[in-house]
Amino acid sequence: MNSSGTNAASQSPANTNSPAPRVGWTRWVVCGFLFAATALNYVDRQTISFLKPVLSKQYGWDQQDYANIVMFFMIAYAIGYVGFGRLIDRIGAKLGYSIAVVIWTIAHLSCAMMGSLTGFKIGQAALGLGQGGNFPAALKAVAEWFPQRERALANGIFNAGTNIGAILTPLIVPFVMLRYGWQAAFVATGSLSVVWLILWTLFYGRPRESKKVSAAELAYIESDQAPPVKRVPWLKLIFVKETWAFAVGKFLTDPVWWFYLFWLPTFFVETYHLKVEVIAAPIIVIYIISDVGSIIGGWISSAMIARGASVNLARKLTMLLCACCVLPVAFATNFVHDLWATTVIIGIAAAAHQAFSANLYTVPSDTFPQAAVGSVSGIGGTAGAIGGIIMALGVGKALQDLHTYTPIFIVAGSIYFVAVLLIHWLSPGLSQTKAL
Numbered sequence: 001m002n003s004s005g006t007n008a009a010s011q012s013p014a015n016t017n018s019p020a021p022r023v024g025w026t027r028w029v030v031c032g033f034l035f036a037a038t039a040l041n042y043v044d045r046q047t048i049s050f051l052k053p054v055l056s057k058q059y060g061w062d063q064q065d066y067a068n069i070v071m072f073f074m075i076a077y078a079i080g081y082v083g084f085g086r087l088i089d090r091i092g093a094k095l096g097y098s099i100a101v102v103i104w105t106i107a108h109l110s111c112a113m114m115g116s117l118t119g120f121k122i123g124q125a126a127l128g129l130g131q132g133g134n135f136p137a138a139l140k141a142v143a144e145w146f147p148q149r150e151r152a153l154a155n156g157i158f159n160a161g162t163n164i165g166a167i168l169t170p171l172i173v174p175f176v177m178l179r180y181g182w183q184a185a186f187v188a189t190g191s192l193s194v195v196w197l198i199l200w201t202l203f204y205g206r207p208r209e210s211k212k213v214s215a216a217e218l219a220y221i222e223s224d225q226a227p228p229v230k231r232v233p234w235l236k237l238i239f240v241k242e243t244w245a246f247a248v249g250k251f252l253t254d255p256v257w258w259f260y261l262f263w264l265p266t267f268f269v270e271t272y273h274l275k276v277e278v279i280a281a282p283i284i285v286i287y288i289i290s291d292v293g294s295i296i297g298g299w300i301s302s303a304m305i306a307r308g309a310s311v312n313l314a315r316k317l318t319m320l321l322c323a324c325c326v327l328p329v330a331f332a333t334n335f336v337h338d339l340w341a342t343t344v345i346i347g348i349a350a351a352a353h354q355a356f357s358a359n360l361y362t363v364p365s366d367t368f369p370q371a372a373v374g375s376v377s378g379i380g381g382t383a384g385a386i387g388g389i390i391m392a393l394g395v396g397k398a399l400q401d402l403h404t405y406t407p408i409f410i411v412a413g414s415i416y417f418v419a420v421l422l423i424h425w426l427s428p429g430l431s432q433t434k435a436l
Helices: 026-059 063-091 093-113 117-131 134-145 148-159 161-180 182-203 215-221 234-238 241-272 280-306 311-335 339-360 363-367 370-402 406-426
Strands: none
Touching: 026 063, 026 093, 026 117, 026 134, 026 148, 026 161, 026 182, 026 215, 026 241, 063 093, 063 117, 063 134, 063 241, 063 370, 093 117, 093 134, 093 182, 134 148, 134 363, 134 370, 148 161, 148 280, 148 311, 148 339, 148 363, 161 182, 161 241, 161 280, 161 339, 234 370, 241 280, 241 339, 241 363, 241 370, 241 406, 280 311, 280 339, 311 339, 311 363, 311 406, 339 406, 363 370, 370 406
């Protein structure tokens, strides 16, 4: 890999190898809000996977019916991701995030009133449309509030919210469902986002507009930012290879996470004959392990940059290490038949995915000006969602016809090496694009 492809920002005098000065903590409060929103985002989207056994029994769904519900979510998510990416570049992270949360919360609550397969398809599609705004808004906020040297760590921390959401879901949903019914599970989980929205509206502003940020912290935040540029036309971004470095990475690796998110509960029920009320234990262990991976993955590349490595080398070497850690999951269902051994192997793979993602999420801000970060994130997220749609169809077909998870885990364990190679081919230096 080309370690000489250092960003202009990383060559600036402000980007020294010394630890970050203690200039303030407001940016980390912002990161906390992003973490919380991402956790709630995942609680809401994963609720249906834990209700699937009950809903399948009540409404007579087969594997393909559930795959179709997932596909409707993914199609709308793809549309929402690219649409919100562009919208957030226009109206900012605060309002854009607020609109996204309002849409997905209303959609999630509406699922409590659904009584048919078609109704759940519509409800999950609306949920996907709103949730498509989460990551473009969060990445935009990170680009606004963090210098380049801290972005991978900030991304890793807020992205760890996906794992906390995945941990909270099996704690909340089965408990509420068994006591009050599956409708109450949608209401209980959806109501939490309302509280977040109120606090976000009261707190968030851009660094220069915020009364909570000190002059020293503002100077630190802006220490290595590129000069502002005018809004970049969306169509122009399509023809920039750095856009596709991010999009290809998302297209290949996001489907693996979607598989974990939507099918792991069913995998454990079918493979180890666990009851719905006890599948929380392995799921929680997997996402606790992956939470650690998300933060460590962001920390590794940030620490490498702080010690003098180029952004290019730090990001890609970390992603290659993650690809190596994922590989054992390809053999999990063939040679391992112990519940907890399988749980640990999948947990390590999920952790490596999150560490990979923490670095992949920095690509838009590493290679584009702030004015284009939301749009590029939206394009990449849409590519990831399209990959997720293909994965949903493939998983449904494999389980319906082959009755095995083996080919799915083989793909999940090997695809990250392909992603690293293509990212490097499309952006050898991982530096600010000169095509704009």
